[in-house]
Amino acid sequence: MATLKINGAPREVDASPDMPLLWALRDVAGLVGTKYGCGVGLCGACTVHVNGKAERSCMLTVGDVAEAEITTIEGLHPTGDHRVQAAWRELNVPQCGFCQAGQIMTASALLAENPKPSDEEILEAMAGNVCRCGCYQRITAAVRLASTGS
Amino acid sequence: MLHFMNMVREAAAPLARDFTVAKLSRRAFLGGTAAFAVGAFASRSEAFPRWPTGGESMPHGLVEDPLVFVSIDADGTVTLVAHRSEMGTGSRTSIPMVMADEMEADWSRVKIVQAEGDEPKYGNQDTDGSRSMRHHIQMARKIGGSVRHMMREAAAKEWGVPASEVKVEMHAAHHGGKSLDFGALAAKAMAEPVPAHEAIAYKSEAEFRYIGKGNVQITDLHDITTGKAVYGADVSLPGMKFAVVARPPVVGGKVKSFDATAALAVPGVESVHELPGSIPPAKFAPLGGIAVVASNTWAAIRGRDALVIEWEDGPHGGYDSAAYMAEMEATAAEPGVPLRKQGDVEAAFASAAKVISHTYTQDHMAHAPMEPPVALANVTADGCEIWAPVQSPYAVRTDTAEALGLDPAKVTVHVTLLGGGFGRKSKGDFVTEAAWISKAVGAPVRVQWTREDDIRHAFYHTTSAERISAAVDAGGKVTGWRHNSVAPSILTTFAPDGGHQFFIETGMGLIDMPFDIPNVLAENGKAMAHTRIGWFRAVSNIPRAWAIGSFVSELAAELGKDDLTMWMELIGAPRVVDPKAEGYPDDWWNYGEPAGSFPVDTGKLATVLKAAADGIGYGRSLPAGEGIGLAVHRSFVSYVACAAHVKVVDGKITVPEMHLAIDCGFAANPERIGSQMEGAAVMGMTAALHSSITYEKGRVVQSNFTDYDVVRSDNYPLNVVTHIIPHGFGDHSTGVGEPGVPPVAPAIANGLFHATGQRKRKMPFTLEA
Numbered sequence: 001m002a003t004l005k006i007n008g009a010p011r012e013v014d015a016s017p018d019m020p021l022l023w024a025l026r027d028v029a030g031l032v033g034t035k036y037g038c039g040v041g042l043c044g045a046c047t048v049h050v051n052g053k054a055e056r057s058c059m060l061t062v063g064d065v066a067e068a069e070i071t072t073i074e075g076l077h078p079t080g081d082h083r084v085q086a087a088w089r090e091l092n093v094p095q096c097g098f099c100q101a102g103q104i105m106t107a108s109a110l111l112a113e114n115p116k117p118s119d120e121e122i123l124e125a126m127a128g129n130v131c132r133c134g135c136y137q138r139i140t141a142a143v144r145l146a147s148t149g150s
Numbered sequence: 151m152l153h154f155m156n157m158v159r160e161a162a163a164p165l166a167r168d169f170t171v172a173k174l175s176r177r178a179f180l181g182g183t184a185a186f187a188v189g190a191f192a193s194r195s196e197a198f199p200r201w202p203t204g205g206e207s208m209p210h211g212l213v214e215d216p217l218v219f220v221s222i223d224a225d226g227t228v229t230l231v232a233h234r235s236e237m238g239t240g241s242r243t244s245i246p247m248v249m250a251d252e253m254e255a256d257w258s259r260v261k262i263v264q265a266e267g268d269e270p271k272y273g274n275q276d277t278d279g280s281r282s283m284r285h286h287i288q289m290a291r292k293i294g295g296s297v298r299h300m301m302r303e304a305a306a307k308e309w310g311v312p313a314s315e316v317k318v319e320m321h322a323a324h325h326g327g328k329s330l331d332f333g334a335l336a337a338k339a340m341a342e343p344v345p346a347h348e349a350i351a352y353k354s355e356a357e358f359r360y361i362g363k364g365n366v367q368i369t370d371l372h373d374i375t376t377g378k379a380v381y382g383a384d385v386s387l388p389g390m391k392f393a394v395v396a397r398p399p400v401v402g403g404k405v406k407s408f409d410a411t412a413a414l415a416v417p418g419v420e421s422v423h424e425l426p427g428s429i430p431p432a433k434f435a436p437l438g439g440i441a442v443v444a445s446n447t448w449a450a451i452r453g454r455d456a457l458v459i460e461w462e463d464g465p466h467g468g469y470d471s472a473a474y475m476a477e478m479e480a481t482a483a484e485p486g487v488p489l490r491k492q493g494d495v496e497a498a499f500a501s502a503a504k505v506i507s508h509t510y511t512q513d514h515m516a517h518a519p520m521e522p523p524v525a526l527a528n529v530t531a532d533g534c535e536i537w538a539p540v541q542s543p544y545a546v547r548t549d550t551a552e553a554l555g556l557d558p559a560k561v562t563v564h565v566t567l568l569g570g571g572f573g574r575k576s577k578g579d580f581v582t583e584a585a586w587i588s589k590a591v592g593a594p595v596r597v598q599w600t601r602e603d604d605i606r607h608a609f610y611h612t613t614s615a616e617r618i619s620a621a622v623d624a625g626g627k628v629t630g631w632r633h634n635s636v637a638p639s640i641l642t643t644f645a646p647d648g649g650h651q652f653f654i655e656t657g658m659g660l661i662d663m664p665f666d667i668p669n670v671l672a673e674n675g676k677a678m679a680h681t682r683i684g685w686f687r688a689v690s691n692i693p694r695a696w697a698i699g700s701f702v703s704e705l706a707a708e709l710g711k712d713d714l715t716m717w718m719e720l721i722g723a724p725r726v727v728d729p730k731a732e733g734y735p736d737d738w739w740n741y742g743e744p745a746g747s748f749p750v751d752t753g754k755l756a757t758v759l760k761a762a763a764d765g766i767g768y769g770r771s772l773p774a775g776e777g778i779g780l781a782v783h784r785s786f787v788s789y790v791a792c793a794a795h796v797k798v799v800d801g802k803i804t805v806p807e808m809h810l811a812i813d814c815g816f817a818a819n820p821e822r823i824g825s826q827m828e829g830a831a832v833m834g835m836t837a838a839l840h841s842s843i844t845y846e847k848g849r850v851v852q853s854n855f856t857d858y859d860v861v862r863s864d865n866y867p868l869n870v871v872t873h874i875i876p877h878g879f880g881d882h883s884t885g886v887g888e889p890g891v892p893p894v895a896p897a898i899a900n901g902l903f904h905a906t907g908q909r910k911r912k913m914p915f916t917l918e919a
Binding site for chain 2: 015016019020023026027028030031032033034035036037038039040042043045072073074076080085088089092094095096097098099100101104122123124126127128129130131132133134135136137138139140
């Protein structure tokens, strides 16, 4: 049993310290907005914020994040109206939608650290998040929209 | 023998710069079926002339009963059933949107619910073949129009006025100063008789609010952006177990022996089960193997890692894809089984001033949807309940019933959102696994495929060698065309392997080759399958467009022409290519569509090509290391051209700009058509530069995004511009999900040739230093 700080509140999670955070979130804590896509840190579908930084939850264990503030897509904004989420809706970004929670978590961490990224910085920051449907053009535009308002 | 049937155009200028297209004579195309559209009751329903589609002959056909698809609450909430699976194309939005518009429902008061797998009730639900809008736009209008008609009748009775004086608009019926909301009328309206098509006064196109506008958000947008959207792995049941399966590394292999001692010692692992295997042709039966059941996914994965299994490989243990490719290339150079013979090809080649021949190959591909296959099954004494991301829920229902020995009435299939499908989730092997394991453990079981499972146990896109030869006369005109396609067939998943492709595959750009060349031979050489072959978004159109599109650019270079001129010369004057007129077996060469409704119209090919070329500014001069490539292809009865601006940057192939022009008939939801074209650009570029599944000793070499990478945000087609050729409703809506993909890879390869002089004939391809 571990206590994790998830989305602003302490939470008892019945998981061993070596369980990847991804599976602890999904299978134990029931927070299924964070997705499994590859299990090896190459697709970004499982991205969460750990102390405000975008991290692949499949590459961290429960033990690694015992003291950390963890934010999942469910806790990004109380009403789901973070400017990145709003920009995503404004541009009708998703196709199947499966990777989008991870994309949004990466984008929101980027803008927290670098509020006005250049296009090159956006493309580089988002390169770890795969979208097999191919929504990249709208994802880039949505990050730009969230950043600059246009 | 086939011949080309010249059709007369009523108007000129098929290549108009503003993308408006001269209307072909619909009457001329439809012939006898024109009466179907006009008929004796034309006066009220003439805003919506109907046409036959392949939808009527799909299993369980089309259902257009509003009482099946529409329910309305007393508060006015209109609930519409989405009966097609949503995998990203937008069908869960666009079909209900058509119903809502024709109904005069306010989209903000519409709720969408997903149908269970029940084709006798809803009609065909097999979501593939780019059929959703093509087959269902008519039924959606009929359903919406019926409800609006019933609302009007109910309101007229309520007010004691003639129905003709009642106007139904924006979720209410109106007469004089009076209005009644849909909610107030719902009970009475839905008890009205359902009108016949001819009795319905359909909206004119000018009255559409949502159809053709692209002004609605996708149904699940808010849930997707807040993590609330429910995909296959997101449903839980009390007492649910988690399972992963170790499958035979070679298709048709089986477990010889296994030791589960270490697996069972992993904390959280509860049990281990051997699953029955299958040897192709086994349709969508699971591959078999050893299932590990645990209290969470992580424990199940670790338990599987700890299994010790000795496999028996079976007949495909020798599959080596490199050697196989060499065999296919050799086969392609020999005569194959002739499928289309037109004119005198032998004479054309014998008398040619020049013969140009090249072979184009493609490796296997795996779909790699972002959501790997996953399914939840709960088998109880009462039957089986399933939650899964499946493209064909009714097939899953009947297959599961068969696998469990149950009456299909005892099986329920709930369709979650699909985290991508691309054809993989048409095959329900992963659902059968869940059902078997649930039955074995007596509890609900979620089977999760890891990414490695997904890459190594797909139903793969075929691998192919396509050889094309052209006979060119002394005047530089192409007089003969010979195309031999060699590829293992999808049919081998369903029937004993005869070594040849079947008519659905050969209709994808081989026998329907549209060029205006007098002497044509299309052949199919033999290739036996050594893995499970399945359909992948756009199927055989990918290797065909790759071969034909590259070859046209090679011809242009050989004959000293620019690519656009070469394409236009080969496409020739606007006319209809009609394999059916020469007795090609049935409509399957035409994606199951009646050729009368959906002809092969070369004018449309030329129009989209011109639109894409104009869009990108074809012909402008570019700096060294940059080039523009073109390709155009008809598939799923749509026409898509791609113009790709290719630029080599730091030894990398980049695409700073791409224009895709599509003619999909009437564009029901242009916004989603745009998103599909943007997605096709990315998937086409991934196919061109990355996608390669290879085999050694019968085993797939690749395993994850480590060695099966895809296009990412650091190098995608940066600026994709979609051009939609505008048409009225009477120009039948065609496919959108798949046809964007085929022209992308050849356009990139042709652009690369113009940028660097490097000609690519193997896909995927890389830049040589």
